[in-house]
Amino acid sequence: MAKKATAEAHLEAIAKGAIEPGCAKVDPILVADNVTRTFGGLTAVNVAHVEIPRGKITALIGPNGAGKTTLFNLLTGFDKPNTGSWNFEGRQLAGVAPHKVARWGMVRTFQLTKALSLLTVLDNMRLGAQDNPGEGFFRAFVKPVWAAKEKEITERAEALLKRFKLDAKSEDYAAALSGGQRKLLEMARALMRDPKLVMLDEPMAGVNPALTQSLLEHIKGLKEHGTTVLFVEHDMHMVRHISDWVIVMAEGKIVAEGPPGDVMKNQAVIDAYLGAHADVDLGTVSIDTVRESK
Amino acid sequence: MWGSFGFGILCAAVFALVLGIPTLRLRADYLAIVTIAAAQALYYAFGTSQFAAVTGGSNGLSEFGGDFYALNPIPKGRYNLGIISLSEKEVWVRVVAWGLVLICAILMYVLTKSPWGRTLKGIREDEDAVRSLGKNVFVYKMQSLVLGGVIGALGGIVFTLSSQTNQPSTWVSNFTFMTWTVLLLGGAATILGPVVGSAVFFMFLMLTQTVLEGLVNIGALPFLSIAQVGQIRYLLVGLFLMLLVIFRPQGFFGNKKEMQFNG
Numbered sequence: 001m002a003k004k005a006t007a008e009a010h011l012e013a014i015a016k017g018a019i020e021p022g023c024a025k026v027d028p029i030l031v032a033d034n035v036t037r038t039f040g041g042l043t044a045v046n047v048a049h050v051e052i053p054r055g056k057i058t059a060l061i062g063p064n065g066a067g068k069t070t071l072f073n074l075l076t077g078f079d080k081p082n083t084g085s086w087n088f089e090g091r092q093l094a095g096v097a098p099h100k101v102a103r104w105g106m107v108r109t110f111q112l113t114k115a116l117s118l119l120t121v122l123d124n125m126r127l128g129a130q131d132n133p134g135e136g137f138f139r140a141f142v143k144p145v146w147a148a149k150e151k152e153i154t155e156r157a158e159a160l161l162k163r164f165k166l167d168a169k170s171e172d173y174a175a176a177l178s179g180g181q182r183k184l185l186e187m188a189r190a191l192m193r194d195p196k197l198v199m200l201d202e203p204m205a206g207v208n209p210a211l212t213q214s215l216l217e218h219i220k221g222l223k224e225h226g227t228t229v230l231f232v233e234h235d236m237h238m239v240r241h242i243s244d245w246v247i248v249m250a251e252g253k254i255v256a257e258g259p260p261g262d263v264m265k266n267q268a269v270i271d272a273y274l275g276a277h278a279d280v281d282l283g284t285v286s287i288d289t290v291r292e293s294k
Numbered sequence: 295m296w297g298s299f300g301f302g303i304l305c306a307a308v309f310a311l312v313l314g315i316p317t318l319r320l321r322a323d324y325l326a327i328v329t330i331a332a333a334q335a336l337y338y339a340f341g342t343s344q345f346a347a348v349t350g351g352s353n354g355l356s357e358f359g360g361d362f363y364a365l366n367p368i369p370k371g372r373y374n375l376g377i378i379s380l381s382e383k384e385v386w387v388r389v390v391a392w393g394l395v396l397i398c399a400i401l402m403y404v405l406t407k408s409p410w411g412r413t414l415k416g417i418r419e420d421e422d423a424v425r426s427l428g429k430n431v432f433v434y435k436m437q438s439l440v441l442g443g444v445i446g447a448l449g450g451i452v453f454t455l456s457s458q459t460n461q462p463s464t465w466v467s468n469f470t471f472m473t474w475t476v477l478l479l480g481g482a483a484t485i486l487g488p489v490v491g492s493a494v495f496f497m498f499l500m501l502t503q504t505v506l507e508g509l510v511n512i513g514a515l516p517f518l519s520i521a522q523v524g525q526i527r528y529l530l531v532g533l534f535l536m537l538l539v540i541f542r543p544q545g546f547f548g549n550k551k552e553m554q555f556n557g
Binding site (some may be wrong): 076078097098099100102103107108109110114115116117118119123124126127128130132134135136137140141143146150186189190192193 | 408
Protein backbone atom coordinates (compact mmCIF):
# COMPACT_ATOMS: atom_id res chain seq x y z
CA MET A 1 0.00 0.00 0.00
CA ALA A 2 2.68 2.40 1.02
CA LYS A 3 4.52 1.62 -2.16
CA LYS A 4 1.45 2.43 -4.24
CA ALA A 5 0.93 5.70 -2.44
CA THR A 6 4.47 6.83 -3.18
CA ALA A 7 4.05 5.79 -6.79
CA GLU A 8 0.98 7.97 -7.04
CA ALA A 9 2.72 10.87 -5.36
CA HIS A 10 5.45 10.42 -7.90
CA LEU A 11 2.86 10.66 -10.70
CA GLU A 12 1.31 13.77 -9.34
CA ALA A 13 4.71 15.34 -9.36
CA ILE A 14 4.77 15.02 -13.16
CA ALA A 15 1.28 15.71 -14.45
CA LYS A 16 -0.88 18.64 -13.45
CA GLY A 17 -4.53 17.62 -13.44
CA ALA A 18 -5.89 14.66 -15.37
CA ILE A 19 -3.53 12.40 -17.25
CA GLU A 20 -4.53 12.54 -20.90
CA PRO A 21 -2.78 13.09 -24.22
CA GLY A 22 -1.25 16.56 -24.22
CA CYS A 23 -1.83 17.10 -20.50
CA ALA A 24 -0.13 19.90 -18.61
CA LYS A 25 2.92 19.16 -16.45
CA VAL A 26 3.86 20.59 -13.11
CA ASP A 27 7.26 21.74 -14.31
CA PRO A 28 7.60 21.49 -18.10
CA ILE A 29 10.97 22.15 -19.72
CA LEU A 30 9.64 22.03 -23.26
CA VAL A 31 6.15 23.04 -24.38
CA ALA A 32 5.05 22.60 -27.99
CA ASP A 33 1.82 23.81 -29.55
CA ASN A 34 0.17 22.99 -32.83
CA VAL A 35 3.29 21.56 -34.49
CA THR A 36 2.53 20.15 -37.93
CA ARG A 37 4.73 18.93 -40.72
CA THR A 38 3.49 17.53 -43.99
CA PHE A 39 5.47 15.77 -46.69
CA GLY A 40 3.31 16.20 -49.77
CA GLY A 41 -0.04 14.71 -48.88
CA LEU A 42 1.25 12.92 -45.81
CA THR A 43 0.90 14.57 -42.44
CA ALA A 44 3.93 13.25 -40.62
CA VAL A 45 3.48 15.25 -37.44
CA ASN A 46 0.35 16.87 -36.08
CA VAL A 47 0.86 17.57 -32.40
CA ALA A 48 -1.71 19.86 -30.79
CA HIS A 49 0.00 20.23 -27.47
CA VAL A 50 2.73 18.43 -25.61
CA GLU A 51 4.80 19.17 -22.54
CA ILE A 52 7.99 17.45 -21.50
CA PRO A 53 8.54 17.30 -17.73
CA ARG A 54 11.78 18.72 -16.36
CA GLY A 55 14.29 16.49 -14.66
CA LYS A 56 12.54 13.29 -15.72
CA ILE A 57 13.16 10.58 -18.27
CA THR A 58 10.42 10.71 -20.87
CA ALA A 59 10.04 8.02 -23.52
CA LEU A 60 8.47 8.75 -26.88
CA ILE A 61 7.14 5.57 -28.38
CA GLY A 62 4.95 4.57 -31.27
CA PRO A 63 4.96 2.36 -34.35
CA ASN A 64 7.26 2.96 -37.29
CA GLY A 65 6.23 6.04 -39.22
CA ALA A 66 4.47 7.59 -36.24
CA GLY A 67 6.50 10.78 -36.66
CA LYS A 68 8.74 10.47 -33.64
CA THR A 69 11.99 11.24 -35.42
CA THR A 70 10.32 13.95 -37.49
CA LEU A 71 9.14 15.57 -34.26
CA PHE A 72 12.72 15.38 -32.97
CA ASN A 73 13.99 17.01 -36.14
CA LEU A 74 11.40 19.78 -35.89
CA LEU A 75 12.01 20.52 -32.24
CA THR A 76 15.79 20.73 -32.72
CA GLY A 77 15.62 22.89 -35.84
CA PHE A 78 16.87 20.25 -38.27
CA ASP A 79 13.57 20.41 -40.13
CA LYS A 80 11.08 23.24 -40.52
CA PRO A 81 7.46 22.73 -39.49
CA ASN A 82 4.49 23.89 -41.54
CA THR A 83 2.95 25.41 -38.45
CA GLY A 84 3.67 25.46 -34.78
CA SER A 85 5.58 27.02 -31.98
CA TRP A 86 7.41 25.59 -29.04
CA ASN A 87 9.38 27.00 -26.24
CA PHE A 88 12.23 25.60 -24.26
CA GLU A 89 12.53 26.99 -20.76
CA GLY A 90 10.32 29.87 -21.78
CA ARG A 91 12.37 30.67 -24.89
CA GLN A 92 10.70 30.54 -28.27
CA LEU A 93 12.54 27.99 -30.40
CA ALA A 94 10.46 27.86 -33.59
CA GLY A 95 12.58 28.82 -36.58
CA VAL A 96 15.83 28.83 -34.63
CA ALA A 97 18.86 27.28 -36.39
CA PRO A 98 19.93 23.86 -35.07
CA HIS A 99 23.30 25.03 -33.76
CA LYS A 100 21.58 27.69 -31.66
CA VAL A 101 19.13 25.19 -30.28
CA ALA A 102 22.12 23.15 -29.15
CA ARG A 103 23.78 26.19 -27.62
CA TRP A 104 20.69 26.87 -25.55
CA GLY A 105 20.99 23.49 -23.93
CA MET A 106 18.86 21.17 -26.01
CA VAL A 107 21.17 18.58 -27.55
CA ARG A 108 20.12 15.62 -29.62
CA THR A 109 21.63 12.43 -30.92
CA PHE A 110 20.71 10.67 -34.13
CA GLN A 111 19.00 7.41 -34.92
CA LEU A 112 21.76 6.55 -37.38
CA THR A 113 24.75 7.28 -35.21
CA LYS A 114 26.79 10.22 -36.35
CA ALA A 115 30.16 9.54 -34.84
CA LEU A 116 32.74 11.63 -36.69
CA SER A 117 34.52 8.55 -38.01
CA LEU A 118 37.90 9.97 -38.96
CA LEU A 119 38.39 12.02 -35.86
CA THR A 120 39.75 10.35 -32.77
CA VAL A 121 37.35 9.51 -29.99
CA LEU A 122 38.90 12.24 -27.88
CA ASP A 123 38.55 14.80 -30.68
CA ASN A 124 34.92 13.80 -31.06
CA MET A 125 34.47 14.60 -27.42
CA ARG A 126 36.37 17.88 -27.55
CA LEU A 127 34.20 18.97 -30.44
CA GLY A 128 31.19 18.62 -28.19
CA ALA A 129 32.39 21.33 -25.82
CA GLN A 130 31.17 24.86 -26.21
CA ASP A 131 32.79 28.27 -25.94
CA ASN A 132 36.23 27.13 -26.99
CA PRO A 133 37.94 30.35 -28.11
CA GLY A 134 40.18 28.29 -30.41
CA GLU A 135 37.18 27.56 -32.57
CA GLY A 136 37.16 31.17 -33.76
CA PHE A 137 39.11 31.63 -36.97
CA PHE A 138 41.51 34.35 -35.90
CA ARG A 139 41.96 33.21 -32.33
CA ALA A 140 42.81 29.73 -33.59
CA PHE A 141 46.20 31.10 -34.71
CA VAL A 142 47.16 32.13 -31.20
CA LYS A 143 47.48 29.03 -29.08
CA PRO A 144 47.92 30.81 -25.70
CA VAL A 145 44.41 32.20 -26.13
CA TRP A 146 42.80 28.77 -26.17
CA ALA A 147 45.32 26.41 -24.60
CA ALA A 148 43.90 26.70 -21.08
CA LYS A 149 40.32 26.13 -22.17
CA GLU A 150 41.43 23.24 -24.38
CA LYS A 151 43.13 21.60 -21.42
CA GLU A 152 40.03 21.97 -19.30
CA ILE A 153 37.89 20.52 -22.10
CA THR A 154 40.25 17.59 -22.54
CA GLU A 155 40.08 16.80 -18.84
CA ARG A 156 36.30 16.88 -18.90
CA ALA A 157 36.28 14.73 -22.03
CA GLU A 158 38.55 12.17 -20.41
CA ALA A 159 36.40 12.05 -17.30
CA LEU A 160 33.27 11.48 -19.38
CA LEU A 161 34.98 8.83 -21.49
CA LYS A 162 35.92 7.06 -18.32
CA ARG A 163 32.32 7.15 -17.15
CA PHE A 164 31.28 5.61 -20.45
CA LYS A 165 34.17 3.13 -20.37
CA LEU A 166 35.62 4.45 -23.59
CA ASP A 167 38.80 5.85 -22.07
CA ALA A 168 40.93 3.02 -23.46
CA LYS A 169 39.82 4.01 -26.96
CA SER A 170 40.39 7.74 -26.71
CA GLU A 171 43.21 7.83 -29.27
CA ASP A 172 41.46 5.54 -31.79
CA TYR A 173 39.49 6.80 -34.74
CA ALA A 174 35.78 6.75 -33.98
CA ALA A 175 35.45 4.56 -37.07
CA ALA A 176 37.19 1.78 -35.14
CA LEU A 177 34.44 1.63 -32.52
CA SER A 178 31.64 -0.91 -32.55
CA GLY A 179 28.09 0.22 -33.21
CA GLY A 180 27.22 0.19 -29.52
CA GLN A 181 30.37 2.08 -28.58
CA ARG A 182 29.51 4.72 -31.17
CA LYS A 183 26.11 5.13 -29.54
CA LEU A 184 27.91 5.61 -26.23
CA LEU A 185 30.33 8.06 -27.81
CA GLU A 186 27.51 10.06 -29.33
CA MET A 187 25.77 10.26 -25.99
CA ALA A 188 28.95 11.21 -24.18
CA ARG A 189 29.70 13.83 -26.82
CA ALA A 190 26.26 15.36 -26.36
CA LEU A 191 27.00 15.58 -22.63
CA MET A 192 30.16 17.63 -23.25
CA ARG A 193 27.80 20.51 -23.86
CA ASP A 194 26.19 20.18 -20.42
CA PRO A 195 22.72 20.07 -21.92
CA LYS A 196 19.60 20.78 -19.94
CA LEU A 197 17.63 18.47 -22.19
CA VAL A 198 19.12 15.50 -24.01
CA MET A 199 17.11 14.04 -26.85
CA LEU A 200 18.20 10.52 -27.70
CA ASP A 201 16.87 9.03 -30.92
CA GLU A 202 16.80 5.27 -30.43
CA PRO A 203 19.81 5.00 -28.14
CA MET A 204 19.49 1.21 -28.04
CA ALA A 205 19.08 0.49 -31.73
CA GLY A 206 21.73 -1.98 -32.79
CA VAL A 207 23.39 -2.11 -29.41
CA ASN A 208 24.32 -5.57 -28.22
CA PRO A 209 22.40 -6.72 -25.13
CA ALA A 210 25.53 -6.84 -22.99
CA LEU A 211 26.04 -3.13 -23.55
CA THR A 212 22.35 -2.27 -23.15
CA GLN A 213 22.49 -2.53 -19.40
CA SER A 214 25.35 -0.10 -19.11
CA LEU A 215 23.64 2.31 -21.52
CA LEU A 216 20.53 2.19 -19.37
CA GLU A 217 22.60 2.99 -16.31
CA HIS A 218 24.12 5.93 -18.13
CA ILE A 219 20.72 7.30 -19.03
CA LYS A 220 19.56 6.96 -15.45
CA GLY A 221 22.78 8.62 -14.40
CA LEU A 222 21.89 11.61 -16.56
CA LYS A 223 18.73 12.14 -14.56
CA GLU A 224 20.70 12.02 -11.34
CA HIS A 225 22.93 14.75 -12.75
CA GLY A 226 19.82 16.89 -13.24
CA THR A 227 19.57 16.47 -17.01
CA THR A 228 16.15 15.99 -18.56
CA VAL A 229 16.02 13.10 -21.01
CA LEU A 230 13.62 12.57 -23.88
CA PHE A 231 14.20 9.43 -25.90
CA VAL A 232 12.66 7.54 -28.75
CA GLU A 233 12.77 3.80 -28.34
CA HIS A 234 11.18 0.62 -29.59
CA ASP A 235 12.51 -1.62 -26.86
CA MET A 236 9.63 -1.83 -24.39
CA HIS A 237 11.75 -3.40 -21.69
CA MET A 238 13.94 -0.38 -21.70
CA VAL A 239 11.01 2.01 -21.76
CA ARG A 240 9.44 0.34 -18.77
CA HIS A 241 12.71 0.04 -16.95
CA ILE A 242 13.97 3.60 -17.03
CA SER A 243 11.28 6.06 -18.05
CA ASP A 244 9.22 8.14 -15.65
CA TRP A 245 6.75 9.15 -18.29
CA VAL A 246 5.72 7.76 -21.65
CA ILE A 247 4.23 9.61 -24.58
CA VAL A 248 2.73 7.50 -27.36
CA MET A 249 2.55 8.79 -30.91
CA ALA A 250 0.72 7.31 -33.84
CA GLU A 251 0.14 8.77 -37.28
CA GLY A 252 1.72 12.02 -36.19
CA LYS A 253 -0.54 12.59 -33.20
CA ILE A 254 -0.07 12.06 -29.51
CA VAL A 255 -2.53 9.31 -28.66
CA ALA A 256 -1.66 8.46 -25.09
CA GLU A 257 0.45 9.65 -22.21
CA GLY A 258 1.16 8.49 -18.72
CA PRO A 259 3.49 6.62 -16.43
CA PRO A 260 4.95 3.52 -18.15
CA GLY A 261 2.91 0.97 -16.21
CA ASP A 262 -0.40 2.64 -17.05
CA VAL A 263 0.38 3.35 -20.66
CA MET A 264 1.39 -0.24 -21.25
CA LYS A 265 -1.93 -1.35 -19.79
CA ASN A 266 -3.89 0.95 -22.06
CA GLN A 267 -5.51 -1.63 -24.32
CA ALA A 268 -5.68 0.64 -27.35
CA VAL A 269 -1.97 1.36 -27.12
CA ILE A 270 -1.06 -2.26 -26.65
CA ASP A 271 -3.14 -3.53 -29.54
CA ALA A 272 -2.53 -0.83 -32.02
CA TYR A 273 1.04 0.18 -31.35
CA LEU A 274 2.89 -2.34 -29.33
CA GLY A 275 1.31 -5.56 -30.51
CA ALA A 276 -0.78 -7.87 -28.37
CA HIS A 277 2.31 -9.49 -26.85
CA ALA A 278 3.99 -6.29 -25.73
CA ASP A 279 4.18 -7.24 -22.08
CA VAL A 280 5.12 -10.85 -22.69
CA ASP A 281 8.77 -11.72 -23.06
CA LEU A 282 8.77 -14.07 -25.98
CA GLY A 283 12.32 -14.95 -25.10
CA THR A 284 14.58 -16.81 -27.45
CA VAL A 285 13.45 -19.90 -29.26
CA SER A 286 15.49 -22.77 -27.91
CA ILE A 287 17.21 -25.05 -30.34
CA ASP A 288 15.33 -28.02 -28.90
CA THR A 289 11.98 -26.48 -29.80
CA VAL A 290 13.21 -26.05 -33.34
CA ARG A 291 14.39 -29.67 -33.48
CA GLU A 292 11.13 -30.96 -32.05
CA SER A 293 9.07 -29.03 -34.51
CA LYS A 294 11.03 -30.73 -37.26
CA MET B 295 50.97 48.38 -57.48
CA TRP B 296 50.75 47.66 -53.75
CA GLY B 297 47.18 48.92 -53.89
CA SER B 298 46.34 46.38 -56.54
CA PHE B 299 48.06 43.71 -54.44
CA GLY B 300 45.66 44.38 -51.57
CA PHE B 301 42.76 44.86 -53.96
CA GLY B 302 43.43 41.47 -55.53
CA ILE B 303 43.28 39.75 -52.16
CA LEU B 304 40.19 41.69 -51.18
CA CYS B 305 38.53 40.70 -54.46
CA ALA B 306 39.31 37.04 -53.82
CA ALA B 307 37.76 37.25 -50.38
CA VAL B 308 34.66 39.06 -51.65
CA PHE B 309 34.35 36.67 -54.58
CA ALA B 310 34.51 33.68 -52.23
CA LEU B 311 31.81 35.27 -50.05
CA VAL B 312 29.53 35.95 -52.99
CA LEU B 313 30.01 32.44 -54.36
CA GLY B 314 29.64 30.83 -50.98
CA ILE B 315 26.38 32.42 -49.87
CA PRO B 316 24.19 30.53 -52.33
CA THR B 317 26.28 27.40 -52.80
CA LEU B 318 27.63 26.44 -49.37
CA ARG B 319 24.20 25.29 -48.35
CA LEU B 320 24.30 22.74 -51.14
CA ARG B 321 26.50 19.71 -51.66
CA ALA B 322 30.17 20.24 -52.44
CA ASP B 323 29.70 19.19 -56.08
CA TYR B 324 27.57 22.24 -56.73
CA LEU B 325 30.16 24.54 -55.24
CA ALA B 326 32.70 23.07 -57.66
CA ILE B 327 30.37 23.58 -60.63
CA VAL B 328 29.59 27.15 -59.64
CA THR B 329 33.24 28.09 -59.11
CA ILE B 330 34.20 26.78 -62.55
CA ALA B 331 31.28 28.60 -64.15
CA ALA B 332 32.09 31.79 -62.28
CA ALA B 333 35.72 31.63 -63.36
CA GLN B 334 34.58 31.27 -66.94
CA ALA B 335 32.18 34.19 -66.58
CA LEU B 336 34.93 36.40 -65.17
CA TYR B 337 37.25 35.34 -67.96
CA TYR B 338 34.78 36.59 -70.55
CA ALA B 339 33.98 39.73 -68.56
CA PHE B 340 37.61 40.78 -68.18
CA GLY B 341 38.31 40.00 -71.81
CA THR B 342 35.67 42.35 -73.21
CA SER B 343 36.65 45.70 -74.65
CA GLN B 344 34.22 47.38 -72.21
CA PHE B 345 36.76 47.05 -69.44
CA ALA B 346 39.80 47.52 -71.65
CA ALA B 347 40.78 50.71 -69.86
CA VAL B 348 41.25 48.74 -66.64
CA THR B 349 41.98 45.20 -67.72
CA GLY B 350 43.55 45.77 -71.10
CA GLY B 351 40.85 43.65 -72.69
CA SER B 352 41.90 40.31 -74.09
CA ASN B 353 45.50 41.50 -74.38
CA GLY B 354 45.67 41.88 -70.65
CA LEU B 355 48.28 43.93 -68.86
CA SER B 356 52.02 43.74 -68.74
CA GLU B 357 55.09 45.30 -67.10
CA PHE B 358 53.25 46.24 -63.93
CA GLY B 359 55.66 44.78 -61.39
CA GLY B 360 58.03 47.76 -61.22
CA ASP B 361 57.37 48.47 -57.53
CA PHE B 362 57.91 44.84 -56.67
CA TYR B 363 61.22 44.58 -58.47
CA ALA B 364 62.32 47.95 -57.08
CA LEU B 365 62.37 46.28 -53.66
CA ASN B 366 64.75 43.63 -54.91
CA PRO B 367 67.77 43.62 -52.58
CA ILE B 368 69.63 41.10 -54.73
CA PRO B 369 72.47 42.68 -56.76
CA LYS B 370 72.26 42.59 -60.53
CA GLY B 371 73.81 39.68 -62.32
CA ARG B 372 73.41 36.01 -63.18
CA TYR B 373 73.15 33.41 -60.47
CA ASN B 374 74.15 29.88 -61.34
CA LEU B 375 72.48 27.16 -59.33
CA GLY B 376 73.82 23.90 -60.65
CA ILE B 377 72.22 23.31 -64.01
CA ILE B 378 70.05 26.43 -64.02
CA SER B 379 70.98 30.06 -64.19
CA LEU B 380 68.73 32.86 -62.97
CA SER B 381 68.68 36.63 -63.24
CA GLU B 382 68.46 38.72 -60.08
CA LYS B 383 64.78 39.32 -60.80
CA GLU B 384 64.07 35.63 -61.11
CA VAL B 385 65.89 34.94 -57.85
CA TRP B 386 63.84 37.64 -56.12
CA VAL B 387 60.52 36.23 -57.34
CA ARG B 388 61.52 32.77 -56.20
CA VAL B 389 62.60 33.96 -52.78
CA VAL B 390 59.33 35.82 -52.25
CA ALA B 391 57.23 32.95 -53.63
CA TRP B 392 58.86 30.31 -51.45
CA GLY B 393 58.69 32.69 -48.51
CA LEU B 394 54.94 32.97 -49.02
CA VAL B 395 54.66 29.20 -49.37
CA LEU B 396 56.49 28.79 -46.09
CA ILE B 397 54.32 31.35 -44.29
CA CYS B 398 51.11 29.85 -45.66
CA ALA B 399 52.22 26.32 -44.80
CA ILE B 400 53.04 27.33 -41.22
CA LEU B 401 49.75 29.17 -40.82
CA MET B 402 47.85 26.20 -42.22
CA TYR B 403 49.69 23.86 -39.90
CA VAL B 404 48.78 25.98 -36.90
CA LEU B 405 45.19 26.20 -38.09
CA THR B 406 44.72 22.48 -38.70
CA LYS B 407 46.08 21.70 -35.24
CA SER B 408 43.71 24.17 -33.61
CA PRO B 409 40.16 23.62 -32.42
CA TRP B 410 39.06 25.51 -35.52
CA GLY B 411 40.69 22.88 -37.72
CA ARG B 412 39.14 20.13 -35.66
CA THR B 413 35.69 21.62 -36.16
CA LEU B 414 36.31 21.78 -39.90
CA LYS B 415 37.32 18.13 -39.94
CA GLY B 416 34.16 17.33 -38.04
CA ILE B 417 32.14 19.15 -40.68
CA ARG B 418 33.86 17.06 -43.36
CA GLU B 419 32.73 13.92 -41.55
CA ASP B 420 29.17 14.92 -40.84
CA GLU B 421 27.68 18.40 -40.98
CA ASP B 422 24.57 17.57 -39.05
CA ALA B 423 26.47 16.03 -36.18
CA VAL B 424 28.54 19.19 -35.85
CA ARG B 425 25.38 21.31 -36.05
CA SER B 426 23.84 19.26 -33.27
CA LEU B 427 26.86 20.19 -31.16
CA GLY B 428 26.16 23.89 -31.52
CA LYS B 429 28.61 24.92 -34.22
CA ASN B 430 27.60 27.24 -37.01
CA VAL B 431 28.63 25.04 -39.93
CA PHE B 432 27.96 27.69 -42.56
CA VAL B 433 30.37 30.14 -40.97
CA TYR B 434 33.15 27.54 -40.87
CA LYS B 435 32.64 26.60 -44.50
CA MET B 436 32.62 30.24 -45.49
CA GLN B 437 35.80 30.97 -43.55
CA SER B 438 37.60 28.08 -45.20
CA LEU B 439 36.35 29.09 -48.65
CA VAL B 440 37.56 32.65 -48.15
CA LEU B 441 40.88 31.40 -46.78
CA GLY B 442 41.33 29.19 -49.82
CA GLY B 443 40.45 32.10 -52.09
CA VAL B 444 42.98 34.38 -50.43
CA ILE B 445 45.78 31.80 -50.65
CA GLY B 446 44.84 31.24 -54.28
CA ALA B 447 44.99 34.98 -54.88
CA LEU B 448 48.47 35.17 -53.33
CA GLY B 449 49.59 32.42 -55.68
CA GLY B 450 48.03 34.19 -58.65
CA ILE B 451 49.69 37.47 -57.75
CA VAL B 452 53.14 35.92 -57.53
CA PHE B 453 52.47 34.03 -60.72
CA THR B 454 51.66 37.19 -62.67
CA LEU B 455 54.55 39.08 -61.08
CA SER B 456 57.02 36.51 -62.27
CA SER B 457 56.06 36.92 -65.92
CA GLN B 458 54.89 40.54 -65.56
CA THR B 459 52.00 39.76 -67.87
CA ASN B 460 48.42 39.01 -67.04
CA GLN B 461 45.90 38.00 -69.68
CA PRO B 462 42.42 36.63 -69.18
CA SER B 463 43.31 33.65 -71.38
CA THR B 464 45.85 32.44 -68.80
CA TRP B 465 43.05 31.74 -66.37
CA VAL B 466 40.78 29.49 -68.35
CA SER B 467 39.47 26.19 -66.99
CA ASN B 468 42.69 24.42 -67.99
CA PHE B 469 44.39 26.28 -65.21
CA THR B 470 41.68 25.29 -62.74
CA PHE B 471 42.06 21.63 -63.64
CA MET B 472 45.83 21.87 -63.42
CA THR B 473 45.43 23.24 -59.92
CA TRP B 474 43.19 20.33 -59.01
CA THR B 475 45.72 17.88 -60.36
CA VAL B 476 48.34 19.55 -58.22
CA LEU B 477 46.22 19.27 -55.09
CA LEU B 478 45.23 15.66 -55.68
CA LEU B 479 48.74 14.68 -56.65
CA GLY B 480 50.12 15.94 -53.37
CA GLY B 481 47.22 14.63 -51.36
CA ALA B 482 44.04 16.35 -50.30
CA ALA B 483 43.81 17.53 -46.69
CA THR B 484 47.58 17.76 -46.29
CA ILE B 485 49.87 20.71 -45.85
CA LEU B 486 52.92 19.63 -47.83
CA GLY B 487 50.73 17.99 -50.47
CA PRO B 488 49.98 21.05 -52.58
CA VAL B 489 53.57 22.27 -52.28
CA VAL B 490 55.21 19.07 -53.45
CA GLY B 491 52.33 18.36 -55.80
CA SER B 492 52.81 21.60 -57.69
CA ALA B 493 56.57 21.13 -57.88
CA VAL B 494 56.21 17.61 -59.26
CA PHE B 495 53.37 18.49 -61.57
CA PHE B 496 55.03 21.44 -63.27
CA MET B 497 58.31 19.58 -63.52
CA PHE B 498 56.41 16.77 -65.20
CA LEU B 499 54.84 19.27 -67.59
CA MET B 500 58.18 20.84 -68.50
CA LEU B 501 59.96 17.53 -68.71
CA THR B 502 57.44 15.96 -71.07
CA GLN B 503 57.58 19.08 -73.23
CA THR B 504 61.36 18.99 -73.43
CA VAL B 505 61.66 15.24 -73.85
CA LEU B 506 58.94 15.04 -76.50
CA GLU B 507 60.42 18.01 -78.38
CA GLY B 508 63.81 16.36 -78.24
CA LEU B 509 62.41 13.08 -79.52
CA VAL B 510 60.63 14.86 -82.37
CA ASN B 511 63.79 16.74 -83.23
CA ILE B 512 65.83 13.58 -83.54
CA GLY B 513 63.06 12.02 -85.61
CA ALA B 514 62.10 9.35 -83.10
CA LEU B 515 58.45 10.30 -83.27
CA PRO B 516 57.76 10.78 -86.97
CA PHE B 517 54.02 11.07 -86.41
CA LEU B 518 54.37 14.20 -84.25
CA SER B 519 55.23 17.76 -85.11
CA ILE B 520 56.72 20.24 -82.65
CA ALA B 521 53.43 22.15 -82.57
CA GLN B 522 51.59 19.02 -81.51
CA VAL B 523 53.86 18.37 -78.56
CA GLY B 524 52.24 21.13 -76.54
CA GLN B 525 48.88 19.42 -76.95
CA ILE B 526 50.15 15.89 -76.40
CA ARG B 527 51.49 16.69 -72.99
CA TYR B 528 48.06 17.80 -71.84
CA LEU B 529 46.75 14.44 -72.98
CA LEU B 530 49.42 12.93 -70.80
CA VAL B 531 48.32 15.12 -67.91
CA GLY B 532 44.77 13.83 -68.29
CA LEU B 533 46.01 10.27 -68.35
CA PHE B 534 48.17 10.98 -65.33
CA LEU B 535 45.21 12.38 -63.42
CA MET B 536 43.11 9.32 -64.22
CA LEU B 537 45.84 6.92 -63.14
CA LEU B 538 46.27 8.92 -59.97
CA VAL B 539 42.60 8.71 -59.11
CA ILE B 540 42.56 4.98 -59.71
CA PHE B 541 45.81 3.88 -58.10
CA ARG B 542 46.71 6.46 -55.53
CA PRO B 543 43.62 8.42 -54.54
CA GLN B 544 45.33 9.76 -51.43
CA GLY B 545 48.16 11.42 -53.39
CA PHE B 546 51.76 11.53 -52.14
CA PHE B 547 51.11 12.52 -48.56
CA GLY B 548 47.45 11.87 -47.98
CA ASN B 549 46.29 9.43 -45.40
CA LYS B 550 44.29 6.93 -47.40
CA LYS B 551 42.12 6.19 -44.43
CA GLU B 552 41.52 9.81 -43.70
CA MET B 553 41.03 11.35 -47.08
CA GLN B 554 40.08 10.22 -50.50
CA PHE B 555 38.73 12.37 -53.27
CA ASN B 556 35.25 12.70 -52.03
CA GLY B 557 36.07 12.95 -48.38
